[in-house]
Amino acid sequence: MAAAGRVRSEDQFLCSICLDVFTDPVTIPCGHNFCKSCISEHWRVNVPYQCPMCKEVFNLKPQLKINTIIKEMVAQFRHEAQHEPNISSSDQQAAKPGEVPCDVCTEPKLKALKSCLVCLTSYCRTHVDPHLTVPALKRHQLIHPVENLEDRMCRKHDKPLEVFCKTDHTCICHHCAYSDHKGHDVTPLKDEHEEQKPKLKKTEAEIKQMIQERRLKIQEIQRSVELSKNAADRETAEGVEVYTALMKSVQRGLDQLLEKIQEKQRSTEKQAEDFIKELEQEICELEKRSTEVKQLSGSEDHLHFVQRFTCVKAAPSMKTWTKVSVRPPSYEGTVERAVSELEKKLREDMKKKKMKKKVVKAELKRVQQYEVDLTLDPDTAHSDLILSDDGKHVHHGDKKKNLPDKPQRFSHCPSILAKQSFSSGRFYFEVQVKGKTKWDLGVVRESVNRKGQITCSPLYGYWTIRLRNGNEYEALADPRVRLSVQPGLQKVGVFVDYEEGLVSFYDVGSSVLIYSFIGCCFNDKLLPYFSPCLNDGGTNSAPLIITPVRH
Structure with missing residues (x-):
C-alpha cells in the first residue's frame, strides 16, 4: 500500500524547473513551489522576477524562505521510497495483451509498474527497485507505464512533454515554453485535458x-x-x-x-x-x-x-x-x-380499363353518401394508445398508462373501437393512414374477444385489412389474401352494407377498390375497428385519423 500511495503522490513533489524531487523547497508570493537553488538561478538569468509557472511578475525580488511543511513531506516521501517492501516476481502478473510489458524481463515479460522518462524504459516491480534506492537513479522521473516512450520526450531538449501550446496547437516541454514558444499561450497538459474532455462528448x-x-x-x-x-x-x-x-x-x-x-x-x-x-x-x-x-x-x-x-x-x-x-x-x-404493332388492340384494352375505373369511381361516390360521423371510444382503447381530445386521432405511445381493466378494453393488441355501432342499413367512413408502416382497419362484431391474443378473421368476427412493413397489404380473410395496392396510399374508405353482407375497402385518393368481403353473415352489432400498431421506435409514430368525406 505504501508503494501505491507513493506512486500516486510522486508528481506533486517535483520541481517544475529541474523536474526532480524538491531540494530545499521554497514558496514564492504567487503560491508556486520550487527548489531554492532552481528559482534563484532562474531569476539570475531571467530578469525581471517572474514565476515560471503563472508568469506573474514581482517588482521586488521576493525573499525566499524554506517551506518547512513541504520539506517535511518530501523527506517523508524519500523515506517511504527507501523502505518500500520488496515484492517477489511470483506475486506479479505477466503482461496481458494491451498492457505495457517490462522491457528488462525475459519471457515471460511481467506487467510494467513504471516507465522512466530518462531511461525511456518500462519496468516491472522488481526491476524498478533501483530507481527507488540508487541515489543517481532516484533523480529520474517515473510515470505510469506507457508505450512509445520516445514519443513523450521533446526531441530538441530531451525533456518530457508536459505543456500544451495553444498558439501552435502542439505539446511541448518546459524548456520549449521558455525558448521557441516564449510569449505563446501555454498551459499544463492536465489543464488542457480537463478543458478538452467535455468537448469530446459533443463529438x-x-x-x-x-x-x-x-x-x-x-x-x-x-x-x-x-x-x-x-x-x-x-x-x-x-x-x-x-x-x-x-x-x-x-x-x-x-x-x-x-x-x-x-x-x-x-x-x-x-x-x-x-x-x-x-x-x-x-x-x-x-x-x-x-x-x-x-x-x-x-x-x-x-x-x-x-x-x-x-x-x-x-x-x-x-x-x-x-x-x-x-x-x-x-x-x-x-x-x-x-406492342406498338398492336396499338389498336391495346387502345381498346386501355379504354376498357378507363371505363372500369370510371365505374369504380362512380361506385365510390355512391357509397360516400352513407358517411357517418365516428368518434373513438376511450373505454375500449389499449393502455398504450393515445387519443386526441376530439376522439379522431389515435397513435401508439410506447408507454403503458395505468387504466382500469374494463371488459370492453383491448388488453393485448393495440386496438380501439368507435363509440358508434350499427345493426342495419349502410355506413361509410374514411381513415387517413399517411406516413404509417403498419395498421389494421375494418369492422368487428360487438361480441368479439378483446383480451389476450386476437385472431383477426371473419370466423372470429373481424372483417379487416392490414398493412405491414410499409408495403405488404393483406385482407384477413380465410385464407388471407395478398392485396395489390398502388404506392402512396394515404386514405382508406370503408363501406358496409349490413343486409347485403358486404364490407368494401377503397383507396380514396385513386378511387380504386382495394378488396371486398362478400356474403358475410352479420348477426350482431358492428363497430368500426382501428389499430395503429406499435410505434417501432418512431418509424410508425403517425396516427390513424378519422377524416370527414370530401364529396
Whole structure:
C-alpha cells in the first residue's frame, strides 16, 4: 500500500524547473513551489522576477524562505521510497495483451509498474527497485507505464512533454515554453485535458447522429427498392396479360418488354446497392471513430488524449446524404411502346380499363353518401394508445398508462373501437393512414374477444385489412389474401352494407377498390375497428385519423 500511495503522490513533489524531487523547497508570493537553488538561478538569468509557472511578475525580488511543511513531506516521501517492501516476481502478473510489458524481463515479460522518462524504459516491480534506492537513479522521473516512450520526450531538449501550446496547437516541454514558444499561450497538459474532455462528448454525439442518419437512409433506400419492385411486378403482370391474349407471334415482343422492365429494376437495385455499400462503409468508419472516442473519453493519459483529440474531433470528409435517394423508375407507356404493332388492340384494352375505373369511381361516390360521423371510444382503447381530445386521432405511445381493466378494453393488441355501432342499413367512413408502416382497419362484431391474443378473421368476427412493413397489404380473410395496392396510399374508405353482407375497402385518393368481403353473415352489432400498431421506435409514430368525406 505504501508503494501505491507513493506512486500516486510522486508528481506533486517535483520541481517544475529541474523536474526532480524538491531540494530545499521554497514558496514564492504567487503560491508556486520550487527548489531554492532552481528559482534563484532562474531569476539570475531571467530578469525581471517572474514565476515560471503563472508568469506573474514581482517588482521586488521576493525573499525566499524554506517551506518547512513541504520539506517535511518530501523527506517523508524519500523515506517511504527507501523502505518500500520488496515484492517477489511470483506475486506479479505477466503482461496481458494491451498492457505495457517490462522491457528488462525475459519471457515471460511481467506487467510494467513504471516507465522512466530518462531511461525511456518500462519496468516491472522488481526491476524498478533501483530507481527507488540508487541515489543517481532516484533523480529520474517515473510515470505510469506507457508505450512509445520516445514519443513523450521533446526531441530538441530531451525533456518530457508536459505543456500544451495553444498558439501552435502542439505539446511541448518546459524548456520549449521558455525558448521557441516564449510569449505563446501555454498551459499544463492536465489543464488542457480537463478543458478538452467535455468537448469530446459533443463529438461523440455528433458521430452517433451521423451513424443514425445513415442507417435511416439505408432503410429509406431499401423501402424505395421494394416499392420499385412492386411497381415492376404490377407492370410485368399487365404486360403478360396483354401479350398472352394476342397472337403467339408477338412472344418475342413480350420478352423484350420484360427485359426492359427488369433492366430498369436492375438499374435501380444496382444504384441502391452502391449507395448502401457506400453508407455502410461510412458507418464502419464512424463506428471505428466512435470506438476511439469512447476509449479516449476514458483515458487519463493527458498526452495521448491531447495528441489524439484534434484528429478525433475533426469531422471526416463524407458525403451529405440528405438529398440522395433512389427513385423508382417510371413505367408509363412501356407496354404501349413494346406492342406498338398492336396499338389498336391495346387502345381498346386501355379504354376498357378507363371505363372500369370510371365505374369504380362512380361506385365510390355512391357509397360516400352513407358517411357517418365516428368518434373513438376511450373505454375500449389499449393502455398504450393515445387519443386526441376530439376522439379522431389515435397513435401508439410506447408507454403503458395505468387504466382500469374494463371488459370492453383491448388488453393485448393495440386496438380501439368507435363509440358508434350499427345493426342495419349502410355506413361509410374514411381513415387517413399517411406516413404509417403498419395498421389494421375494418369492422368487428360487438361480441368479439378483446383480451389476450386476437385472431383477426371473419370466423372470429373481424372483417379487416392490414398493412405491414410499409408495403405488404393483406385482407384477413380465410385464407388471407395478398392485396395489390398502388404506392402512396394515404386514405382508406370503408363501406358496409349490413343486409347485403358486404364490407368494401377503397383507396380514396385513386378511387380504386382495394378488396371486398362478400356474403358475410352479420348477426350482431358492428363497430368500426382501428389499430395503429406499435410505434417501432418512431418509424410508425403517425396516427390513424378519422377524416370527414370530401364529396
